[in-house]
Amino acid sequence: MLTLIKNAEVVAPVKLGKQDVLICGEKILAIESLIEINSPYVALVDASDKIMVPGFVDSLVHITGGGGEGGFTTRTPEVNLTDLTTAGITTLVAALGTDSISRSLNELLVKAKELNAYGLSCYIYSGSYHLPLKTITGDLQSDIVLIDECIGVGEVAIADHRGSQPHFRELARIASDARVGGMLSGKSGIVSIHMGPGNSMFSLIDEVVEKTDIPISQFYPTHINRNKVLFNAGIDFTKRGGYIDLTTSSNSMAFELGEIKCSKGLKEFLDSGGDIQQITFSSDGHASLPEFDEAGNLISLEVGNEGSLFREVRDCVLHESIPLEVAIQAITSTPADVLKLKNKGRLQANNDADLVLLEKQSLHIESVMSKGQWLVRNQTPLIKGTFES
Numbered sequence: 001m002l003t004l005i006k007n008a009e010v011v012a013p014v015k016l017g018k019q020d021v022l023i024c025g026e027k028i029l030a031i032e033s034l035i036e037i038n039s040p041y042v043a044l045v046d047a048s049d050k051i052m053v054p055g056f057v058d059s060l061v062h063i064t065g066g067g068g069e070g071g072f073t074t075r076t077p078e079v080n081l082t083d084l085t086t087a088g089i090t091t092l093v094a095a096l097g098t099d100s101i102s103r104s105l106n107e108l109l110v111k112a113k114e115l116n117a118y119g120l121s122c123y124i125y126s127g128s129y130h131l132p133l134k135t136i137t138g139d140l141q142s143d144i145v146l147i148d149e150c151i152g153v154g155e156v157a158i159a160d161h162r163g164s165q166p167h168f169r170e171l172a173r174i175a176s177d178a179r180v181g182g183m184l185s186g187k188s189g190i191v192s193i194h195m196g197p198g199n200s201m202f203s204l205i206d207e208v209v210e211k212t213d214i215p216i217s218q219f220y221p222t223h224i225n226r227n228k229v230l231f232n233a234g235i236d237f238t239k240r241g242g243y244i245d246l247t248t249s250s251n252s253m254a255f256e257l258g259e260i261k262c263s264k265g266l267k268e269f270l271d272s273g274g275d276i277q278q279i280t281f282s283s284d285g286h287a288s289l290p291e292f293d294e295a296g297n298l299i300s301l302e303v304g305n306e307g308s309l310f311r312e313v314r315d316c317v318l319h320e321s322i323p324l325e326v327a328i329q330a331i332t333s334t335p336a337d338v339l340k341l342k343n344k345g346r347l348q349a350n351n352d353a354d355l356v357l358l359e360k361q362s363l364h365i366e367s368v369m370s371k372g373q374w375l376v377r378n379q380t381p382l383i384k385g386t387f388e389s
């Protein structure tokens with residue numbers, strides 16, 4: 001079956017202007033200014049009043065739930081298919097977090113397979129906050145080489161009282177195993193780093209980069225908008241060649257305590273001369289959003305929201321005057337490049353047909369296609385999880 005989407009303003013994320021996009025099976029066959037096919041086998045879609053962008057790539061979602069830091073009643077639930085699809089997310093990487101006792105990598109992998117069975121592209125990180133590393137096969141390299149969905153390791157927690165307080169040698173071993181596993185399987189072998197609020201910030205990563213041959217680009221530290229001091233250190237980290245990731249899920253209390261809203265963070269990053277190809281957003285969806293008091297006691301808890309991923313990009317455009325073709329890179333081409341997902345993050349021939357149609361003025365998500373299949377049309381999910389109401 002062929003689908004021909006006519007007259008969309010294509011932001012690929014390079015601005016291509018008005019284009020026709022032809023989709024065959026799971027792939028984009030062609031993007032040209034005029035494609036005409038008259039055939040009963042072609043589904044025609046008029047997108048004259050729409051902007052087409054690549055499907056979003058969310059590098060951190062806790063698909064089986066997270067949290068639990070406040071006891072058994074504070075474990076967050078697992079993600080629903082439509083939490084992702086209505087948020088425009090067609091590619092995601094799933095991770096465990098603090099809890100690797102009641103949550104397992106087996107469960108994470110099977111949940112990823114479930115989302116893939118519905119038509120998404122869901123990958124996983126091996127490991128968790130906890131060290132020594134828990135894996136599926138018993139070995140990180142084997143997980144990355146032998147399990148199709150496994151593309152790296154994370155979240156490895158540093159500078160956080162909830163982490164395992166790794167020594168630099170431990171982090172170096174994890175990073176080299178992930179790197180070699182990635183090389184052997186043609187994957188990124190990326191090391192997703194959960195950056196906590198501790199004062200040591202990037203020092204452990206810097207130590208590994210200084211004392212070993214592992215490049216700074218092997219690391220993908222997230223939550224860098226947690227506070228102003230960390231954010232400034234993050235800008236310096238990119239000047240040394242590193243990538244940083246900002247977390248879009250947040251709440252008003254976090255902002256009061258100094259967290260930087262992603263849209264404002266991206267504006268500040270670009271104004272400081274930062275390279276758009278070194279900064280990304282992720283939702284941290286279905287994580288808990290805990291706040292601790294000075295004594296380390298949990299004082300509040302909410303659930304991370306996948307819809308925040310594109311909401312922050314929209315705020316970049318509507319409130320921070322960042323062009324869409326720039327801001328959208330933070331959730332499309334740049335995370336796809338960091339994660340080395342070659343067919344993702346860009347609208348071009350031979351890439352996977354993952355795309356989002358946006359309303360031109362409001363930038364609301366109107367339709368979502370993943371691997372050639374419409375999952376959302378006219379803001380309504382066409383496919384729901386088996387147990388979703």
Ligand code: ZN
Pocket residue numbers: 097155194195223
């Ligand atoms: Zn985290």
